Amino acid sequence: MRHIISLLMENESGALSRVAGLFSARGYNIESLTVAPTEDPTLSRMTLVTRGSDEVIEQITKQLNKLVDSVKIQDITDGSHIERELMLVKVRAHTNDLREEMMRLGDIFRGRIIDVSDKTYTMELTGTGSKLDAFLEALDAGLILETVRTGACGIGRGERILKV
Amino acid sequence: MADTELTGAEIVVRCLQDEGVKHIFGYPGGAVLNIYDEIYKQDAFQHILVRHEQAAVHAADAYARSTGQVGVAIVTSGPGATNAVTGIATAYMDSIPLVVLTGQVPTAAIGLDAFQEVDTVGITRPCVKHNFLVKDVQQLAETIKKAFYIASTGRPGPVVVDIPKDVTQHLCAYHYPRRISLRSYNPTYKGHTGQIRKAVQMLLEAKRPVIYMGGGVILGNASRQLTQLGQTLAYPTASTLMGLGGYPASDPLFLGMLGMHGTYEANMAMQHCDVLLAVGARFDDRVIGNPKHFASEHHRIIHIDVDPSSISKRVKVDVPIVGDVAHVLDEMLKLLAAGKASPDEQALQAWWAQIELWRSQDCLKYEAGDKPIKPQYVVEKLYEVTQGQAFVTADVGQHQMWAAQYYKFDQPRRWINSGGLGTMGFGLPAAMGVQFAHPQAMVVCITGEGSIQMNIQELSTCKEHNLPIKVILLNNGYLGMVRQWQEFFYEERYAESYVGSLPDFVKLTEAYGHVGMLVERTADVEPALRDAFGKYKDRLVFINFLVDPRENVYPMIPAGKGLSEMILV
Numbered sequence: 001m002r003h004i005i006s007l008l009m010e011n012e013s014g015a016l017s018r019v020a021g022l023f024s025a026r027g028y029n030i031e032s033l034t035v036a037p038t039e040d041p042t043l044s045r046m047t048l049v050t051r052g053s054d055e056v057i058e059q060i061t062k063q064l065n066k067l068v069d070s071v072k073i074q075d076i077t078d079g080s081h082i083e084r085e086l087m088l089v090k091v092r093a094h095t096n097d098l099r100e101e102m103m104r105l106g107d108i109f110r111g112r113i114i115d116v117s118d119k120t121y122t123m124e125l126t127g128t129g130s131k132l133d134a135f136l137e138a139l140d141a142g143l144i145l146e147t148v149r150t151g152a153c154g155i156g157r158g159e160r161i162l163k164v
Numbered sequence: 165m166a167d168t169e170l171t172g173a174e175i176v177v178r179c180l181q182d183e184g185v186k187h188i189f190g191y192p193g194g195a196v197l198n199i200y201d202e203i204y205k206q207d208a209f210q211h212i213l214v215r216h217e218q219a220a221v222h223a224a225d226a227y228a229r230s231t232g233q234v235g236v237a238i239v240t241s242g243p244g245a246t247n248a249v250t251g252i253a254t255a256y257m258d259s260i261p262l263v264v265l266t267g268q269v270p271t272a273a274i275g276l277d278a279f280q281e282v283d284t285v286g287i288t289r290p291c292v293k294h295n296f297l298v299k300d301v302q303q304l305a306e307t308i309k310k311a312f313y314i315a316s317t318g319r320p321g322p323v324v325v326d327i328p329k330d331v332t333q334h335l336c337a338y339h340y341p342r343r344i345s346l347r348s349y350n351p352t353y354k355g356h357t358g359q360i361r362k363a364v365q366m367l368l369e370a371k372r373p374v375i376y377m378g379g380g381v382i383l384g385n386a387s388r389q390l391t392q393l394g395q396t397l398a399y400p401t402a403s404t405l406m407g408l409g410g411y412p413a414s415d416p417l418f419l420g421m422l423g424m425h426g427t428y429e430a431n432m433a434m435q436h437c438d439v440l441l442a443v444g445a446r447f448d449d450r451v452i453g454n455p456k457h458f459a460s461e462h463h464r465i466i467h468i469d470v471d472p473s474s475i476s477k478r479v480k481v482d483v484p485i486v487g488d489v490a491h492v493l494d495e496m497l498k499l500l501a502a503g504k505a506s507p508d509e510q511a512l513q514a515w516w517a518q519i520e521l522w523r524s525q526d527c528l529k530y531e532a533g534d535k536p537i538k539p540q541y542v543v544e545k546l547y548e549v550t551q552g553q554a555f556v557t558a559d560v561g562q563h564q565m566w567a568a569q570y571y572k573f574d575q576p577r578r579w580i581n582s583g584g585l586g587t588m589g590f591g592l593p594a595a596m597g598v599q600f601a602h603p604q605a606m607v608v609c610i611t612g613e614g615s616i617q618m619n620i621q622e623l624s625t626c627k628e629h630n631l632p633i634k635v636i637l638l639n640n641g642y643l644g645m646v647r648q649w650q651e652f653f654y655e656e657r658y659a660e661s662y663v664g665s666l667p668d669f670v671k672l673t674e675a676y677g678h679v680g681m682l683v684e685r686t687a688d689v690e691p692a693l694r695d696a697f698g699k700y701k702d703r704l705v706f707i708n709f710l711v712d713p714r715e716n717v718y719p720m721i722p723a724g725k726g727l728s729e730m731i732l733v
């Protein structure tokens with residue numbers, strides 16, 4: 001099962017490598033990891049996407065909790081939640097047909113064109129990981145020059161709040 | 165200026181003093197020279213100069229194991245820190261409270277491949293409970309306080325504090341916080357009342373109960389409570405290698421050690437019990453062997469541990485209780501005393517009858533002739549001569565298992581060995597740490613000719629401080645445990661397990677200024693031991709016992725097999 005784990009950590013140097021090191025040392029799989037400070041600059045918030053059986057996820061949660069720097073942790077996939085990922089895609093757009101095609105696809109997926117050159121378009125899309133996957137599948141692979149994705153970040157719906 | 169300012173080096177020393185530290189083990193070098201200069205100027209604590217940094221950490225580790233206090237070691241940057249890593253990992257695997265101070269190159273040089281620079285925080289990260297790099301002298305005292313606090317609370321473990329050289333020169337006002345709290349670190353102390361009640365009820369319903377105790381009982385100072393629980397209920401108790409001494413081994417309710425080289429009765433009882441109370445133990449591979457095989461019998465399991473991640477890691481548990489083991493056991497004892505229910509006497513009688521049948525296998529029997537000496541015999545005689553009162557450290561191998569099997573520990577913190585990491589070379593420096601903590605006590609190191617040579621240089625440290633340690637070398641001429649596996653599982657192809665060209669250990673010991681003895685006949689074992697603890701009581705005595713090179717450790721559960729698949733003799 002795919003799980004999204006949110007983690008509030010002390011914003012100390014090395015905090016990220018403790019988490020990354022834990023995953024590699026214990027052989028847990030890690031699909032993506034995002035991290036940035038929160039509105040409280042002493043705290044960083046991480047979102048980890050991982051896969052594993054219930055037992056493995058239980059161990060992951062316990063091991064993350066055990067890190068001395070981890071303040072709070074929540075498996076947000078335990079309840080209703082929102083997940084978003086940002087993707088930037090650079091595509092070939094050297095003909096009029098291609099440019100139109102890209103604009104159309106962009107509209108369908110609510111993407112925005114954020115940079116244009118005479119040969120390329122760069123698009124910005126946000127959404128769940130699977131929506132971004134779907135966009136890439138809709139494109140002819142030969143047209144994609146470059147993609148970059150942030151990995152998912154997530155938040156609980158409504159009153160589900162992760163805060164110190 | 166209200167407060168006088170101290171240098172970082174002065175602060176380090178003041179912190180250790182304020183923490184009540186009496187002994188630290190270490191080795192100097194460029195990055196820690198300022199700290200050493202301050203150590204020189206004080207005498208509130210004693211610094212013991214070892215001959216290799218690994219030994220400093222093992223000594224501090226054993227100091228902690230034998231006292232329950234935090235052990236302290238100090239080493240320089242670069243090679244000093246890397247030499248310490250084996251010691252740190254050893255302490256980590258056995259959850260030993262330790263603070264290791266490492267020197268670092270000056271902050272401005274970090275990352276520039278400076279002389280004797282290594283990324284100590286990076287290298288030690290996977291084998292510490294926590295570590296710190298102190299970049300600002302303002303944070304030094306508080307960080308050292310945090311290190312002691314983290315090392316000694318919850319599930320204990322080693323904490324490394326890496327201190328760049330310039331930080332030891334910078335000035336700041338000294339304030340050592342008396343107490344500290346961390347929002348990100350709050351170990352659970354009290355167990356859940358409802359779960360404790362459930363556990364007591366389940367224990368009383370048991371028809372075939374077993375109490376399975378591990379090192380957590382020793383670390384959590386819960387021996388008294390555990391012993392009382394076992395004796396109140398008259399339930400059988402079995403221990404892991406790390407728990408030995410947590411329940412008196414001479415009590416008939418004790419089944420002995422569990423696991424790969426555990427007793428037949430302990431392993432059979434564990435496999436066939438209906439209710440298992442696991443206390444401060446972690447169901448590791450050397451204890452239950454194959455978890456699938458273990459689960460093939462139905463058990464109801466209660467698991468008490470201070471570390472939630474130890475629970476349901478390898479075996480599914482019915483009643484998990486996270487908390488301090490002594491506290492939880494106290495609560496259970498209270499409930500038992502207050503309640504009216506008592507164990508099912510009839511079922512218990514039948515269970516004990518079964519256990520006695522297993523026990524009658526006498527799985528630890530062996531035959532002693534005059535020559536070669538049987539290693540088991542040496543340990544048995546050692547037990548008699550020391551009347552079971554010694555602190556015993558061990559290295560790693562067959563001798564370690566024989567020590568665990570034949571020396572009956574009745575008290576906690578007497579049996580000192582590297583269980584988790586299995587570090588050869590641990591024994592002698594560990595004995596030093598124990599002897600410093602207990603100057604009047606009998607301290608014995610049981611070792612093999614492979615292991616002792618991994619830290620034999622410490623005989624020099626022992627001489628410098630006149631430590632009256634007794635080194636019991638069970639010399640079988642082989643890396644015996646390796647040879648045993650090769651005999652059993654590699655059709656007797658003894659690849660690189662024979663140790664040629666051994667030194668003359670008697671002369672070597674004498675060269676270091678100690679008493680050496682060679683013992684080749686069974687009849688001479690006891691007199692030699694009596695001399696060591698009598699005539700040479702105040703000297704370090706190294707006895708080279710030439711023991712049977714073909715002897716194996718029995719019983720044995722081959723790796724990956726189940727508890728009831730033991731090889732007996």
Ligand SMILES: Cc1ncc(C[n+]2csc(CCOP(=O)(O)OP(=O)(O)O)c2C)c(N)n1
Nearest residue numbers: 561562563586588612613614615643644645
């Ligand atoms: C540092 C280290 N290297 C290798 C091993 C693997 N090992 C485990 S037991 C053993 C043999 C130990 O031989 P010795 O000290 O002579 O003890 P014996 O088994 O003969 O009693 C070895 C090599 C280890 N545990 N530690």
